[in-house]
Amino acid sequence: MKVKKNNEIVFLCVSLISIFCGNTILKADIDHFQYRYEIKNIEDTWNKIKIPNIVLATSEYDLKDIRIYGVSDRDSIEIPYFTSPKLKNFGTDFFPEDDSLEKISVIPNISNEISSSNETTVVIEFPEKISFSKLTLKTDYKYDYQRTAYAKYRAASNLKAKTNENEYLNIRSMSLNSDSNNTFCYENIRTDQLVLEIANHDNQPLKITDIELSEKKYYLIGRFEPGYKYYLYWGNKTIYTPKYDILNFLDKVPKVQHIAELKAFEDIKLVDDTQSDIESNEEKTILWVVIGLLAFGLVFFTIKLLKKD
16 A cells, blocks of 8 residues: 555656646747737637738748647646648648738838939838738829839848848839739738839839738637637747648538637737846746755655665
């Protein structure tokens, strides 16, 4: 009976150490993210979350740093998910209705400068980084026109690993025409500034007075568990693309999911660094003290058990 009791104590110590160590590792992962949303209105197992433009604009390339974590008093878990319409990358057209575009609500600052060579330089500044897939250029020019414009955009540092802030990337040339609506589509552009160079030649300068932007709708579809408070995290340059089993079993995912909501956006890095460091150090100290006591208890009971044997 004593041996059985000691074995139970040893098992309990090992379990507690595993839980504390696991939570410490997960918390260390979470500490590397810059932004998060709290996820509300979760029901049933499968839930669908529309990804806001700010997430598309500030996440890492190919959205590889997006994670969903559930937190409770006892432990923390990572929720597996997949992204629509990126499902086409996996050879399926599971959610074709998600391929539509929606307008982005943003008010840019547009300036037009005419050079001595009669070239219009249009600088379009956005108040924050945005992501768009369709661009429509508007002008108040009174006559028929046909001009060629060369475009570039200031690359977001998260666009690709070797892209530096303030580096400009070229977009294919545009043919601006009074007989068209001057709409251009792209795979995905993330930036806070667009620059157009319009060749006017011997004509009156063409100026851009307004623009419209649209973005493809993206959704996360995840498998949730009850009993947790959930958050959507992103903004981690060191994390890898997740690999979840559910990608191999998409045919078992219900075609209709409950729609969850994102509330209370937080820029985690805006928290005072000093206070964060103090709290983090205090938490780590407490965790290591607990782990040390549990480890000591495990060794003590193991030695005691061996002596009796």
